[in-house]
Amino acid sequence: MTTQEILDGLKQAVIDGDEDSAASFAAQAIDAEIKPMDIIKGAINPAMDVVGQAFEDGDAYLPELILAGDAARAALDLIIPTISTDDLDGSVQGTVVIGTIYGDAHDIGKNIVSAILAAHGIKVVDLGINVSPKQYIEAAFAEDADVIAISSLITTSLPYHREVINNLVDRGERDKFFVVVGGGPVTAEWTTQIGADGYGRDARDAALVVTQLLEGLAEGNKAPLAAPILVGALEHG
Template identity: 45%
Template sequence: MAGEDIIGAVYQAVLDGEEDAAGKATTAAMEAGLDPMRVLNEGGAKAIRLVGERFANFEIYLPELMLSADAMKAMMNVLLPVLKRQGTPQSRKGRILIGTVAGDVHDIGKNLVSALLAANGFEVVDVGVNVPSNRFLDEADKVQADILALSALMSTSAYYQEEIIKYLVDSRQREKYFVVVGGGPVTPEWARQIGADGYGRTAQDAVKLCEELMRLKRSQSKPEQTLVFA
């Protein structure tokens, strides 16, 4: 297969949300000696932009978005080691650990944010729902997250967002991560009250918020107050 065809296969696999096909096409691209940045930009990134646009226009829905995000991850899992070996700066915007806090089994909002973040180039580690605070922190440490994204859909579970931030403060680890919060009962006032770094009202807001936080991180800065994207 010619280079154009292989990149076309990567593009199509991500567009169609075919995880296995995306991994295989990307592997074929690397075996054919193609430039990984070209595969990324003309293949997966191009496709995922279109997926994002279609979702924003309600031409496709959450399942398609999730599947394309998974396909994008499969592509990146092949490309990243190659980029690292080449010494090419990694294109991922940042590493985000996301989950729904303890006592809360709601997943749809978290899945939407997770998929949109991945579609926008973030490396997303999704730890699922009903995640105890200590597990959140263990996982954040393990994956060396830049941002903790805490979702809650109940007023009784939103308290765990506060608990996690308080634990980070008390254990003198608050500077290690940015912490952002969202979900049904979560408001900008709540985010400010508990000392979160940011609040996103919608999934699109969450993406903008994380982009801004990573911009601040790259400039070795931090928000002076809770950033609100609403």
């Protein structure tokens, strides 16, 4: 099978919500030495976009979304452990506390971001899903973190980003952590508006943003940045 046939097969398996087939194509992709991020970008993301659009258009319902999510997870369980620094540039020291924000249970993208950060040699403390602003801050202090990374897939969870930042400001401790945001409804405008320090459109962008922040920290930069680092942002956000 060609690379494209494997990626198309995986994409279709995820759209169909077929876990076994998704795992089998993922294994073939790994055997064919397709880079993990190319598998994710070439098959998993486009499949999720198809299913998400069908859901939005009323052509698919929650069960289809769940099955597609499970199939993606089955594939990613095999793909994520193969992510290595060979896929990335450089490596940097630091600690990131990451989670999907309060009210939001989507964790597929967040897990990819965690994996890619860890592959960079960054210590990643993953708080899971439905993480309250207070939990991020407590964990960030407990872990002596450098960065708080917030993932959001649903629009209604966005206000809690602002709460994380406002809580830090109210405590007089905004300078302790960089705050990075990302996920479907997050835009460059939003990032700037809430005074966050960084935004990345996908997992690779997330790694670039966090790496730049940690390098800046080593050079003496402190939060909050005068203007956030925005990687992969679209013109309209």
